[in-house]
Amino acid sequence: MTAELPPAALDLVRNFEGQYLKAYLCPAGVPTIGYxxxxxxxxxxxxxxxxxxxxLRVDMAAAASQVDKLVKVPLTSNQRGALASFVFNLGAGSLQQSTLLKxxxxxxxxxxxxxxxxxxxxxVNGVKTELPGLVKRRAAERALFLTP
Incomplete structure (x- = not known):
């Protein structure tokens, strides 16, 4: 499947990543820019x-390509977009080994x-910690996934 991602999926990522036009170090110490x-x-x-x-469009297309490789059942455009956001944020390996994918x-x-x-x-500092931003992002991804 090479369908374009729904605007809602791109907006979701824009909202949670934020736009940075100057490179910065993310919390993991990786130079990051844009969304x-x-x-x-x-x-x-x-x-x-x-x-x-x-x-963003290139990165999300790459994430969607990983989704397409891992998912063996039909997806709606919104389901694919939600999963692309998930992969963009967590990596394809997280989806690949997840109960979600199973x-x-x-x-x-x-x-x-x-x-x-x-x-x-x-x-965070060696302790598994629930992050409020991730709670909101996963809720938004789930809502998009459940939107027909």
Missing amino acids: GHTAGVQMGQIITAAQADTF LLNQRDYAGAADQFPRWVYAT
């Missing part, structure tokens, strides 16, 4: 809003949707 773009970013780099949007590939769409809230933790 969470990391490929080839150099500290000191400055881009335009149009470039940020182009990077349930989805068993055609348990509702069960898969109910897995989004499990992905709200990060290790």
Whole structure:
């Protein structure tokens, strides 16, 4: 499937990533710019809003391509977009090893949707911590996934 991602999926990522036109170090220490773009970013780099949007579209298309490889059942455009946001944020490996994907590939769409809230933790100072931003993002992804 090479369908374009729904605008709602791109807006979801724009909202949660925020737009940064000057490169910065993300919490993991990775140079980042635009809406969470990391490929080839150099500290000191400055881009335009149009470039940020182009990077987002390319990055989300790459995430959607990973979704297409892992998901073996039909998806709506919104389901694919929600999963692309998930992969963009967490990486394809997280989806690949998830119960979310296992349930989805068993055609348990509702069960898969109910897995989004499990992905709200990060290790902070060596402690598994629920992050409010991730709680909101996963809720938005789940809502998009459940939107016909």
